[in-house]
Amino acid sequence: MKLSRIIYLSLVFALIVGAILLRYMDPFFVRALRLVAFDNFQRLDPEPYDPSQPIRIVDIDEKSLSIIGQWPWPRTTVRDLLLALTSKGAAVVAFDVLFAEPDRTSLDAVIKQLPAQEASALSAAMAGRPSNDELFAAALKDTPSVLSVALGEGPNTTLPAKAGFAFGGDDPRPFLLEFNGVTRNLPEFDDAARGIGAFNWVADRDQIVRRVALMFRLNDSFVPSLAAETLRVAQDASTYVLKASNASGETAFGQSTGLNHIRIGDVEVPTDGSGGVYLKFRHFNKAEYIPAWKVLAGEVPKEDIEGKIILVG
DSSP states (O other): OHHHHHHHHHHHHHHHHHHHHHHHHOOHHHHHHHHHHHHHHHHHSOOOOOTTSSEEEEEOOHHHHHHHOSSSOOHHHHHHHHHHHHHTTOSEEEEOSOOOSOOTTSHHHHHTTSOHHHHHHHHHHHTTOOOHHHHHHHHHHTSOEEEEEEEESOSBOOOOOOSEEEEESSOSGGGSOEESEEEOOOHHHHHHSSEEEEOOOOOOTTSOOOEEESEEEETTEEEEBHHHHHHHHHTTOOEEEEEETTSTTOOOTTOOOOEEEEEETTEEEEOOTTSEEEOOOOOOOGGGEEEHHHHHTTOSOGGGTTTOEEEEO
């Protein structure tokens, strides 16, 4: 009886130690099981659509392309879209597209393709008139606007500073996904916009996106995600506060475990150690989407725009 009890306790102890080691090592098959469970929970209980959420997507859909023309649209058209949204009280307008090249439809670009004599005459007639890009930059400067950038192996290594960053506890930079380059918009656009956010996404090993990082690292600089920057500009906030392990009020038992929260204006978002949040998926709902052509045609009621976060893409 005594021997069997010793064997039983030894097995229980071995199982506990094995479970602790398995969790500490966290091999892929354990992570894969967690992902399968996560996906099944999403299917069983998807997030219901809440029409009171102040977020709308202005969709560059097929009908908008057929009415307005192929993408990219002239920057004057994009400016008109931006001004139409902000004139109806949009809290912020964020563009989920890059404006990395000059507008090929601008008259000054067209003039360069003409024979020298015609180009000279038109250039003289157009002297002093702003280009399409200059008009769009002016609209960005005068509105609560956010532009996207793509972090990666881009040709640039810096971005204009749009917000301040403060952190408590351990330095969170070693835990953030790091990049050494960035593909930017034209400098005049990045300088004019109220905010700049990265629209990078990182998939799991099975190429499914389940979490979104709110903060990245460009060399030694912090770069917010497009979602985080849009939320900041919507609140007219000036600073991000990153709270990491061993900060006041955080228990880490002396270990450096990375981020715990990111405060964006009045919103404090709990994150994982690398500044990410897991998504709660929901089914497509047409009520969230506003066709871009309707905005430009003036067919969208003010109450559908006023006070809302608008994503254009």
